[in-house]
Amino acid sequence: MILQALGVYVHLPFCDVKCAYCDFYSIARRHVDEDVWQRYRARLLQELKEKSENLQGKPVSLFFGGGTPSKAPPYIIGDLIEAVAKLPGAQLKEVTMEANPESLQSQNLKQLKSYGLNRVSVGIQSTSAEILKYLGRLYNEKSYREVFEKLQNAGIHNYSADFILGTPGLKMEQVFKDLNWALQGQVKHISAYTLTVEPDTMLEAAIKSGRQRKSSDRRLWLQQIKVAEFLHERGFKQYEVSNYALKNYQSLHNQLYWKYRQYIGLGVSAHSFLNGKRTANVKSLEKYLNGTASLVETAKPEIDFFIGSLRLTGKQSLLQLKRLLGEQKYKDFLNIAQDLQRRNLIQIQNLHFQMTEKGLMNADQLLKEITDALAS
Ligand code: SF4
CATH class of the missing domain: 1.10.10 (Arc Repressor Mutant, subunit A)
Structure with a gap:
C-alpha cells in the first residue's frame, strides 16, 4: 500500500505578551516553570502515541507553532522530533519552528539544528517601533537586527519572515524597507498577511472604543499588489495568497494543509485531520495537562x-x-x-x-x- 504524506503539528502555547490582534490560543507568561514544560512534554508524547496508532500515512513534515515555540526548552522540540521520526514510514523532510526575534537564542538554535530542525519561520511583522506598538508586539531593536545572523551562524539557511500589511500608519516606504532588509538577511520565504481584526481581540476592543484606528481596505489592497510585484521582480514566486518563496523553498507543511492531506495536531487547542475527520483539542491548558482534554469535532472538512x-x-x-x-x-x-x-x-x-x-x-x-x- 502506498502511504500518503502527512504532517504533524505541535502547539506550544506560551508567549511573552499577548499581541493585540492575536486570536490564537496563546498564554502570556514571561516565565514558564520547568515543571509545566515537563508535564506538557509528557502529554504531547502521550498524545502522539495515541493518535499514531494504525496510522494510514507517512509523516514528512513536523511543524512547531504557537504561541512562541522558540520560548520552549530545546529538549521538548528534540524529543518530539525523535518520536515523530520513529513513527512507521516517517521520512521527515521539513521540521519547522515558529519563532520571535526576542526569544531566539544562538545556543538553542545550534542544539535544535543538531536535533533535526531545518526550517525557522520568524514573526517579524514590521521593523517600525510605531507599527509594532499598534500591533501590541514587543520590540527589541538588537534582537531584530541580529535575527538572521543568528540563524545563519547556527547553520540554518531555510528561514522565512512573516510580515503584516495594512496596519494604520504603515507606509509603503516602510514595507519596502522591511522587505529589503529581509532579502539582505537572505530569507528564502516571505509571508505577507493582511491585518484582520478578529472578534474578541484586544485590537477589536481598542477600535470599538475609539482608542485605535481601523485599517483601510484600499491601503491593504494596494500594499498587497505592490508586495507581490516587488517580490516577483526579485525571484520570489507567489504560491499562495499570502506566501512567496524562492525556488525549492515553498513550505511543505502548509501545502499539506492546503492539499487536504492528513495531519496530526498535538497540544492544547491543536486541530487534527485523520481518516476524513477533523477534530480539535479543547482550549484549556489545565484540562490538557490533566489529560482530560476531550476532542471536539469540527465541521465540514x-x-x-x-x-x-x-x-x-x-x-x-x-x-x-x-x-x-x-x-x-x-x-x-x-x-x-x-x-x-x-x-x-x-x-x-x-x-x-x-x-x-x-x-x-x-x-x-x-x-x-x-x-x-x-x-x-
Ligand atoms: S506571538 Fe504570535 S501567538 Fe503569541 S500572542 Fe503574538 S501573535 Fe499570538
Whole structure:
C-alpha cells in the first residue's frame, strides 16, 4: 500500500505578551516553570502515541507553532522530533519552528539544528517601533537586527519572515524597507498577511472604543499588489495568497494543509485531520495537562479543503473537487462560480479552476463569499 504524506503539528502555547490582534490560543507568561514544560512534554508524547496508532500515512513534515515555540526548552522540540521520526514510514523532510526575534537564542538554535530542525519561520511583522506598538508586539531593536545572523551562524539557511500589511500608519516606504532588509538577511520565504481584526481581540476592543484606528481596505489592497510585484521582480514566486518563496523553498507543511492531506495536531487547542475527520483539542491548558482534554469535532472538512485549495495560486482539478464536495455542493459551487467568473475573480478552463489576479487581491472577501454559499 502506498502511504500518503502527512504532517504533524505541535502547539506550544506560551508567549511573552499577548499581541493585540492575536486570536490564537496563546498564554502570556514571561516565565514558564520547568515543571509545566515537563508535564506538557509528557502529554504531547502521550498524545502522539495515541493518535499514531494504525496510522494510514507517512509523516514528512513536523511543524512547531504557537504561541512562541522558540520560548520552549530545546529538549521538548528534540524529543518530539525523535518520536515523530520513529513513527512507521516517517521520512521527515521539513521540521519547522515558529519563532520571535526576542526569544531566539544562538545556543538553542545550534542544539535544535543538531536535533533535526531545518526550517525557522520568524514573526517579524514590521521593523517600525510605531507599527509594532499598534500591533501590541514587543520590540527589541538588537534582537531584530541580529535575527538572521543568528540563524545563519547556527547553520540554518531555510528561514522565512512573516510580515503584516495594512496596519494604520504603515507606509509603503516602510514595507519596502522591511522587505529589503529581509532579502539582505537572505530569507528564502516571505509571508505577507493582511491585518484582520478578529472578534474578541484586544485590537477589536481598542477600535470599538475609539482608542485605535481601523485599517483601510484600499491601503491593504494596494500594499498587497505592490508586495507581490516587488517580490516577483526579485525571484520570489507567489504560491499562495499570502506566501512567496524562492525556488525549492515553498513550505511543505502548509501545502499539506492546503492539499487536504492528513495531519496530526498535538497540544492544547491543536486541530487534527485523520481518516476524513477533523477534530480539535479543547482550549484549556489545565484540562490538557490533566489529560482530560476531550476532542471536539469540527465541521465540514471538505469546505476547509476547498478554501485551502483556492488559496493556492496553481490550477486545481474540478474532478477532485467534485469527489470531495459531493454532487449537491459541487453544483452549488458551479452556480457561484459563474458569477465569480463573470466578476473576473476566478477562471475555469479545461476542468480546472484557479483564482485570477483580481481574485488573489480580494482573496479574503472571495473566500468568505464561497464559504457562506457552501455552508448554507
Ligand atoms: S506571538 Fe504570535 S501567538 Fe503569541 S500572542 Fe503574538 S501573535 Fe499570538
